[in-house]
C-alpha cells in the first residue's frame with residue numbers, strides 16, 4: 001500500500017495493535033510503523049501520517065481522518 005496522507009501527502013505508517021514483538025519495537029523506533037497499543041476498537045485508525053500525525057481509517061469511500069484536529 002502506498003497511500004499518502006490526504007492532508008499533507010506525507011507517508012502513511014501502518015498502526016500495529018496488540019503486544020508487539022521485539023522486532024516491531026525496532027521498526028517503530030525506525031519510524032516504519034506506529035504502535036497502537038493492546039486495545040483495538042472498531043473505530044481505531046489503521047494508518048498514521050509520519051509527517052502531520054493525523055490518523056486514518058480505511059473506509060469504503062477512502063481514508064477517513066480519525067480524531068482529527070480541525071483547528072488548522
Ligand SMILES: [Zn+2]
Pocket residue numbers: 005006007008009010049050051052053054
Ligand atoms: Zn499528513
